[in-house]
Amino acid sequence: MEEVRLVGGALPVNEQEKKEEVLNRYMEQHGLKSTRQRSLIIDTFFAIGGHLSVEELWSKVREQDAKVSVATVYRTMKLLNDCGLAHARNFGDGQTRYEAAAGREHHDHLICTRCGRIVEFENDRIEAMQEAVARKHGFTVTSHKMELYGLCKDCQRQPPAPKTEA
Amino acid sequence: MEEVRLVGGALPVNEQEKKEEVLNRYMEQHGLKSTRQRSLIIDTFFAIGGHLSVEELWSKVREQDAKVSVATVYRTMKLLNDCGLAHARNFGDGQTRYEAAAGREHHDHLICTRCGRIVEFENDRIEAMQEAVARKHGFTVTSHKMELYGLCKDCQRQPPAPKTEA
């Protein structure tokens, strides 16, 4: 139970190719160059998975190359976001978190307010009802965000020490 | 149709009393004092309604008293949030927005990505399903956030000029 800090992490091998394809096409079309730090940041991001803040990602990246600057991490994540391989999320802790997006279904989040654990889920019936509600109000939905905050199984029985998000 | 920029704004008169009661009790229990700027900020906040950023609220407050500082607005809104009369929201535009909460049911938001209009709604069935999903993952939900982004009725037929949030 402990090792599953986050659900929805690193991509399976077959996704790797699709991801690289998307990335390469995007870089080519935009005249971008492939650099050592970009690759390192991107690889690290997809390898770790989860919902990383720039700070967290940066510290992981620096374990490999201490010279990489935050600015580069910010710029690279913006790039990944723009080409659709990562989504920027904001869970209200004051910093933007990124999550891998390539080839993944839309999903929502369950967030433990005690230990910071984040679990992803999807539910078609809820989505259908959202559509219905929107229609009733004359809206056309293009995207949505749903976050459930509460206590995870472990934290419900007080004991487990609160750990800050992985 | 145009005047309804936001749904869920100023409180009805009968709510005013309940609100004041809550506020007074809270201030008393916490040894807080009622001051000119606090009252002005709070009254302005409830009078305008909607989903105000500190910046917006501050500018409205300054129309009445140009000397009030942002710090005081921040401190006062934090206070309102703590006593449960306001909820801090984050719609991803980089600034915290507050909305009146006294005696209002929990609700979610429909947000027009073109004109910024925000419509509130509530749906018990969706909430019930959220509970179910959470339970399935071993979570106990204490609060949630659901935002549907898309185009409102007006903006679906291109013409209407986009206006920034009231």
Next chain:
DNA sequence: ATCTCTGCAAAAAGTTTGCAATAAG
């Protein structure tokens, strides 16, 4: 009087940007 508040300005925290040096194609 006493203890809380306010305004101001400085400090944080997170993110962005300008620029000269550096690396990629």
Next chain:
DNA sequence: CTTATTGCAAACTTTTTGCAGAGAT
């Protein structure tokens, strides 16, 4: 070679905080 990228530091934005003077009870 030419153009994009990087690191660094300065700039920005939003929010918080320390402090001395002003205000509330």
